[in-house]
Amino acid sequence: MFDGNQLNSIGFRFVMDNIELLTPYGEELARHPHFYGQDEKNALKDEQRNIAELMDEVGKDPDGINELMRLLMPIKDIRRSVESLNLRTLTEVELFEIKRFLLQLELIAPKMRGIGEKLNGIDIKAMPKALDLTDPDGTRSPSFYVSDRLSEKLGRIRRERREVDDRMKKDGATDELMACRTQLAAQEEEENARVRADMCDSLKAYRDDMMSNIRSIGRLDFALGKARLALKYNAVIPNVGGERFVIEDMTNPRFSSMLREKGRSFVPVSLELSRGSVVVTGANMGGKSIAIKTLALNTMLAMCGFAVFAGNAEIPMLDDVFILSEDREDAMSGLSSFGGEMKAFDDMLRGTEGKRNVLVLLDEFARGTNPHEGAAIVRAAATLFNNRGSYAVIATHFDGVAKLAIRHYQVAGLRNADVGVLRSKIGSGGADMLAEFMDYGLYEVDPSEEPPRDAVTIIHALGVCDEFTELIDIET
Amino acid sequence: MxxxxxxxxxxxxxxxxxxxxxxxxxxxxxxxxxxxxxxxxxxxxxxxxxxxxxxxxxxxxxxxxxxxxxxxxxxxxxxxxxxxxxxxxxxxxxxxxxxxxxxxxxxxxxxxxxxxxxxxxxxxxxxxxxxxxxxxxxxxxxxxxxxxxxxxxxxxxxxxxxxxxxxxxxxxxxxxxxxxxxxxxxPVYSGEASVMRYTAVRDGELTGANELNELIPVLREGVKVLIVRGAVTDSTASALRNIGKLLKNTLIVAEDASRLLLKPVMFEKLLGFTRGVSVLKxxxxxxxxxxxxxxxxxxxxxxxxxxxxxxxxxxxxxxxxxxxxxxx
CATH class of the missing domain: 3.40.50 (Rossmann fold)
Known part of the structure; x- marks a missing residue:
């Protein structure tokens, strides 16, 4: 699974930051999205159906959804109070929060009629009997007061207290009246606490129902957030749990937004995986890393019950997803970047031994060592995943890896660019100029195709200083 | 009472x-x-x-x-x-x-x-x-x-x-x-101000700047009012004092009283080299x-x-x- 740094780098965090949630319960689910494992196919399908229903509903009845969202917004986190019902007497503020929650349920429950029946695991029910306990006068007002109705004694103390207050107002605060007032205040507090203890005792019976409503609200909020996100980005619900692993026309909102700021746009990528190693080769700066990260993002999203940013997607159930890229943090381990990479690879291999349903993404694996041994290491990795029959995608520059690939993809890069024109514009625009000539498309090619040689052309296009580039030309 | x-x-x-x-x-x-x-x-x-x-x-x-x-x-x-x-x-x-x-x-x-x-x-x-x-x-x-x-x-x-x-x-x-x-x-000054840190008002015309230096050409021509958004501290007052000659006929306007974080002696100095101090609110x-x-x-x-x-x-x-x- 990914660490925080990796979740950020593949754009997962970006998506989580863009999902709009209305309740603390939904927010909590989004903080640690659940990864639906191999044996949770049905649960994942349920979640997908919920999102599809809600997407549909947003289209059919936008006003109704807006109204539902408005009603979810005031929901606060009352779990601590609800859980404490078994342990102690709640304060007036805590009972106020519970009453507000129960009042809100009265408003939300009717809005769930119709749509609620179509949603799995989301059942929001009004709890009028529990509400009556917190609102014995039946006013349904949004405030909380320990009513006189609940205790004759409380009513009597309060009447006496009121008389003393009135006398103090008229005659001034004599010591005798102050003493009397203090005593009555203490008596009232005592009786108030007793009444609240009774109330909490009766509320205990509704504790499980309240918690179940809370879970439903969280699930609804999260699913609605996912549905609205999917509509905003034109995302599709992937077909999960089959044998095929193919995602067409993938995008990545984080990179799209970064490119948009530069006036460029994201070129969608399509990949089909088979069991074994898929190898991606291609020009430097051609978008191999981006393609790998975009695949990582969309696979993770699919496994967490989200719609994916793609035109079409079929993804098998997976136990886990791993990525090894330069974003890994080794600073703490004291290992060199090569050492850290091998250690992480080892951890991953041991952790997934015997598991076929994992996806491993290697971005420029073994880049830190010499090309001769590096190529051998990556070839070994490719063979290993072929043997294991798990899903692997390996982006590399090294020679001789692609021929081991089950499938070979190549970034077109500068292959179709007019290098003459490109060279004539050398140094005029650096990376931005290069982007104009670069074809970021990913194409399936024969495993016998070797990685393209355009590093030198790219150095020229970047306008690196002549003293250096002239020497390169002599060398090559 | x-x-x-x-x-x-x-x-x-x-x-x-x-x-x-x-x-x-x-x-x-x-x-x-x-x-x-x-x-x-x-x-x-x-x-x-x-x-x-x-x-x-x-x-x-x-x-x-x-x-x-x-x-x-x-x-x-x-x-x-x-x-x-x-x-x-x-x-x-x-x-x-x-x-x-x-x-x-x-x-x-x-x-x-x-x-x-x-x-x-x-x-x-x-x-x-x-x-x-x-x-x-x-x-x-x-x-x-x-x-x-x-x-x-x-x-x-x-x-x-x-x-x-x-x-x-x-x-x-x-x-x-x-x-x-x-x-x-x-006293309250009731006039327009820009959103910038400083606004010079000359013949009803506003010139805004976030740095005092940028306003010096305008101040040289003599402005009736200089509005200062945010805190007016001792160092703000010192900066104004450095160009005190230009501010002899200028009213200094702070956003409100709470923004005047001046020692009394600096406030007196500010009054001395300007036309006075007012507030927007x-x-x-x-x-x-x-x-x-x-x-x-x-x-x-x-x-x-x-x-x-x-x-x-x-x-x-x-x-x-x-x-x-x-x-x-």
Whole structure:
């Protein structure tokens, strides 16, 4: 699974930051999205159906959804109070929060009629009997007061207290009246606490129902957030749990937004995986890393019950997803970047031994060592995943890896660019100029195709200083 | 007696120049007076106050005593320290070290502990919520700080509480009291300003800049008004003084009195090399209260203190009543 740094780098965090949630319960689910494992196919399908229903509903009845969202917004986190019902007497503020929650349920429950029946695991029910306990006068007002109705004694103390207050107002605060007032205040507090203890005792019976409503609200909020996100980005619900692993026309909102700021746009990528190693080769700066990260993002999203940013997607159930890229943090381990990479690879291999349903993404694996041994290491990795029959995608520059690939993809890069024109514009625009000539498309090619040689052309296009580039030309 | 000065003030902040200035006494009298006039009051504070015993100096402090019907915004953790019977009206979602700020209605008379928000925007929301619960008037227990004068953005009237606890030297206390009173009484400039740090106004034409230097060409031609957004500190004043020759006929305008964080001597200098100082948003200073009792033992003579403050205010041309806290 990914660490925080990796979740950020593949754009997962970006998506989580863009999902709009209305309740603390939904927010909590989004903080640690659940990864639906191999044996949770049905649960994942349920979640997908919920999102599809809600997407549909947003289209059919936008006003109704807006109204539902408005009603979810005031929901606060009352779990601590609800859980404490078994342990102690709640304060007036805590009972106020519970009453507000129960009042809100009265408003939300009717809005769930119709749509609620179509949603799995989301059942929001009004709890009028529990509400009556917190609102014995039946006013349904949004405030909380320990009513006189609940205790004759409380009513009597309060009447006496009121008389003393009135006398103090008229005659001034004599010591005798102050003493009397203090005593009555203490008596009232005592009786108030007793009444609240009774109330909490009766509320205990509704504790499980309240918690179940809370879970439903969280699930609804999260699913609605996912549905609205999917509509905003034109995302599709992937077909999960089959044998095929193919995602067409993938995008990545984080990179799209970064490119948009530069006036460029994201070129969608399509990949089909088979069991074994898929190898991606291609020009430097051609978008191999981006393609790998975009695949990582969309696979993770699919496994967490989200719609994916793609035109079409079929993804098998997976136990886990791993990525090894330069974003890994080794600073703490004291290992060199090569050492850290091998250690992480080892951890991953041991952790997934015997598991076929994992996806491993290697971005420029073994880049830190010499090309001769590096190529051998990556070839070994490719063979290993072929043997294991798990899903692997390996982006590399090294020679001789692609021929081991089950499938070979190549970034077109500068292959179709007019290098003459490109060279004539050398140094005029650096990376931005290069982007104009670069074809970021990913194409399936024969495993016998070797990685393209355009590093030198790219150095020229970047306008690196002549003293250096002239020497390169002599060398090559 | 103090009630008569409350006319037209919907939100009042009582600001103490130091701890034990008698702020709470003033609030209690105000509360009592307003209740006699059947007003529904809203109460809150900036930061924590109303404590039984002052945490810093450990002197016994009077607490705030409210009547039935008063609406109070305070931190949840301070609710149980009071003894009113209460109806919970709202949980504001704004948190303080003492818990979330809760709005309650007093269903009996009794003591309350006030603790409020420390961010101006939050204070404004709470004030608005209190007014929304039908309060005729909102009192804010003001911040205690030598540097800041609370937030005129929040209220339309201020009572300044001064006391012997401010400084053992009566001359210092009197001087600073008059200075703060004077800041609250600055004239209001009613003209447009840009959103920039500095706005020069010349023949009705605005030129905005975030750096003073950028404005020098305009200032050279002579401007009637220079508006300064944000804090006006001693270093701001020094920067202005460096180009003092250009500002001889210029009125300096701050956003409001709380933005003038100047030592009195720097304020005097600023007045000396400019045409004067005004504010964009004024606050009505309703009264100054004085407390001759010091928490540190260096009490003042009560007649002398009151008379000297009155005299200093007269000299500063600030026309507000001065009252001893015992007789407000």
């Amino acid at each position: 103090i009630y008569e000065y409350m006319n037209g003030i919907k939100t009042l902040s009582v600001i103490g120049m130091c701890k034990n200035a008698g702020k709470t006494t003033v609030l209690n009298v105000l509360i009592e007076e307003c209740e006699k006039h059947d007003e529904i009051l809203g109460l809150t504070s900036i930061g924590r106050d109303g404590e039984r015993s002052d945490l810093v100096t450990n002197t016994k402090k009077p607490e705030i005593f409210v009547g039935r019907g008063t609406v109070i915004a305070t931190a949840e953790g301070l609710l149980k320290q009071g003894d009113i019977s209460m109806e919970i009206l709202s949980s504001t979602g704004q948190s303080t070290p003492m818990g979330e700020i809760i709005i309650v209605r007093a269903m009996s008379a009794g003591y309350v502990q006030l603790g409020g928000a420390s961010i101006t925007e939050h204070q404004q929301l709470i004030r608005d919520e209190l007014l929304g619960f039908g309060c005729d008037r909102v009192f804010i227990d003001g911040a205690i700080s030598r540097k800041s004068l609370g937030t005129p953005a929040l209220c339309d009237g201020v009572i300044l509480s001064s006391g012997a606890s401010y400084d053992p030297n009566i001359a210092v206390t009197v001087g600073d009291t008059a200075y703060f009173a004077r800041l609250f009484s600055l 004024g606050t009505r200073l309703a009264a100054v209260t004085v407390n001759p009792f010091s928490a540190y033992g260096t009490h003042y003579n009560k007649y002398e203190f009151k008379e000297r403050v009155e005299e200093a205010l007269r000299m500063a041309e600030v026309d507000v009543p001065v009252m001893d806290v015992k007789y407000v």
